Amino acid sequence: MTDVYIKLSELEQVVTQLEAIITEFDNATSLSEELEKDIGDPFGESKLREEAQEFEERWDDKRGDLKDGLKGVKDHVDAVIKGVEDWDSETAIQLTGG
Secondary structure, eight states: OOOOOOOHHHHHHHHHHHHHHHHHHHHHHHHHHHHHHHHOOGGGOOHHHHHHHHHHHHHHHHHHHHHHHHHHHHHHHHHHHHHHHHHHHHHHHHHHTO
16 A cells, blocks of 8 residues: 555645535525526526526435535545544654653
């Protein structure tokens, strides 16, 4: 097995980016509702708005699955960071005899 070296600051950046994506997914439903209102009924036709609404309803299910997966990855990366920080603190205490 090869060693992998990743800076904790890079992992923390990954967590921040994942949180931003998760937040974006949370806000997507309200944004899609705004889009549907903005589409309205051009030329007296509602077909475009209905198609956008149907697409959004299907995408909601997939977005939820993706969001759940991203939360799992974020939680895992958080746990790795905490584990390394705990190990580092415990090792420092042992090495200093404290």
